[in-house]
Amino acid sequence: KQTLLNILHPPMENRYSAAYAPSGRATCKLRTCKKKIDKGTVRLSKTHPSPFGGEDATMTDNYHPECLMRSFKGARSNTKKLDCTDDLEGYETLSEEDQEMIRDVIDHLDDLIQQEKDRIKTERDEAKRIAREAVLAALASSSSSASSTDDSSSTSSVHEVPIETVLSFDDNDGDNDASEKSNKRKASGSRGRKRTTKKTTAGTPAQ
Numbered sequence: 001k002q003t004l005l006n007i008l009h010p011p012m013e014n015r016y017s018a019a020y021a022p023s024g025r026a027t028c029k030l031r032t033c034k035k036k037i038d039k040g041t042v043r044l045s046k047t048h049p050s051p052f053g054g055e056d057a058t059m060t061d062n063y064h065p066e067c068l069m070r071s072f073k074g075a076r077s078n079t080k081k082l083d084c085t086d087d088l089e090g091y092e093t094l095s096e097e098d099q100e101m102i103r104d105v106i107d108h109l110d111d112l113i114q115q116e117k118d119r120i121k122t123e124r125d126e127a128k129r130i131a132r133e134a135v136l137a138a139l140a141s142s143s144s145s146a147s148s149t150d151d152s153s154s155t156s157s158v159h160e161v162p163i164e165t166v167l168s169f170d171d172n173d174g175d176n177d178a179s180e181k182s183n184k185r186k187a188s189g190s191r192g193r194k195r196t197t198k199k200t201t202a203g204t205p206a207q
Contacts, residue, residue: 016044020042021042029062029063033067048060073113
């Protein structure tokens with residue numbers, strides 16, 4: 001359904017033109033190409049409304065002949081496509097060989113669009129595969145690091161102590177305890193004898 005705005009101000013249809021590239025500075029507008037258009041080769045141009053200006057503002061995009069056909073891959077159903085040479089301005093200025101090349105490209109419009117769709121799908125599938133493999137590799141690396149850390153921790157926290165060392169520690173502790181008890185008894189006996197001597201001396205009558 002046409003909106004009131006489209007009825008009052010019909011959108012300008014795309015216009016297409018053909019010419020030989022005057023220089024090699026122009027870049028193909030197709031997102032998946034973006035290559036320079038060589039000087040002296042056929043350059044197809046699409047003039048369409050500009051979203052950055054007023055109602056009559058236009059902008060022109062340049063393409064390789066096949067790339068222009070591929071660019072229609074994502075076009076809306078009501079977009080004017082280049083489907084015959086009558087809609088191509090400057091077509092008659094091209095050489096017969098180039099005119100034949102243009103006709104062949106237009107005749108294979110549908111095939112080129114399908115090729116572009118297939119190519120983009122292949123690229124997306126490949127990008128998804130690479131991303132999936134990268135995620136799996138990262139998870140595997142993280143799991144391996146965590147496992148190594150756990151093994152290292154358990155190994156460092158549990159040490160095998162030779163039985164001789166344990167027995168040596170136990171024997172030493174026993175000797176030390178016995179020695180300390182013997183010393184305490186000796187000291188206690190010595191203090192008892194001193195107190196007895198003092199009492200005896202104090203209770204002896206003077207001669």
